[in-house]
Amino acid sequence: MSRRLLAGLVAAVLCVPVAAAADDSLEDLMENAGAGDFRGVGVVMCTWGRDSAAATYEVERSRGMSMVHGPDRDLMLSGSLVAVGSDAEWYALEVADWSSWSLSDRYTLGEPVATTRLGRPATAVTILEDGYPRARLVIDDESTIPLVTEVLDGEGRVFRLASLVEFEVDPGSEDHTMPEEYRHRTVMESTNASPRLPSQSVGYRLVDAYAAPGGGTQSYYSDGLFSFSVFESKRGKTPSEFEGTTRFGVEGEVYRRIVTPTNVWVHWNTPDNSYVLVGDLPPDHLIAVLQTLPEPGDRSIFVQLWRRLFG
């Protein structure tokens, strides 16, 4: 898509009056955000209660392929194929099938405001959730790429900020290709959803379910703007990454949490299963979602002994 066409498209999307701003405009905005070639360097940070995390990254998108160079690994994204690794070695995951994306009707687009960012003409927009601000974006007029993304918690405070500090449209860099060889390649096949997990969770829809390691399942939920996966497996040891992390309570139940710049991770056990939730959903959404999922619980001392001795 040419720059001129994109510019016209974003102008058409962003210059609608408030009253007419509906799902269609926001859907277009989100789909256009994933198009266009650019290169940038950004910073992403997250503050969640007493936890905070930040990282820098470098991102480049060219001819439908994205490269993200993070602090500890690189990602190459092309369609439904994700390659993870570095120049030395890569492994890949590919989603075999997935349900179509749809945006919850609780989100609408606020009134666009002309601004500048990184010395470029840009447009600031607010995404509203049931009429209240949930995210603020600054979008480059020429490329429709979001230069700044602020996500707000339930009290209107920014809890996650992603901002490009260097930005170049259509840099004309050499063509990147996906790695030719992978250490291993995993194809994610759809599977039956767990009967213990809901099909709807406070505005989030169970979109797809996939087989997960150890005979477990991955249940992928999305409301079109945010998403999370719930990994369910037979009860096992708590992953070491969660040891000593923040414990937090929801309606008297206790969970463990890890906050990273782009995601929140939550772990808990029920008497028979272990769960890990990972996603970019806001804190107030997380609290509401957890109340719809299986509650944490422990085994009685005799069941613990029996399971330890006899499995």
Place this chain on the structure above:
Amino acid sequence: MNHSGDLLSATVDGEATTDERRLVEDHLVGCASCREELASITTARAAVRGLPMVAVPSSAIRPARRTLVRPSFAWAASGVAAAALALGLAVAPGEQGTTLDLDTLRDQHTARVVVDPGISTVRGPVGDP
């Protein structure tokens, strides 16, 4: 007064105090169900007392004696059982299920996320565990 309950049995057995017995008697005047209960208790006691005495064979007494345990030994046995339980919990291997590998979960989640449109320029996780 509430229904007499245990006081009725105590009265029939002669174990109630004078005040308790008087209380029961006053209550019985106005309570048909307690009078009925008193009658059934009295009948049952009479039936039991009317049973013939039978000599218990000595072979039946020995096992019964063996079950008699001195309190100190009972405490000791309970302690041993508790220690065994604690030892079992401590020594036996812990959770038997698979430990979730967060790297794999992160990659699976990312692979699904990037298929959908998104507002962030960072479509992959950055700085995840």
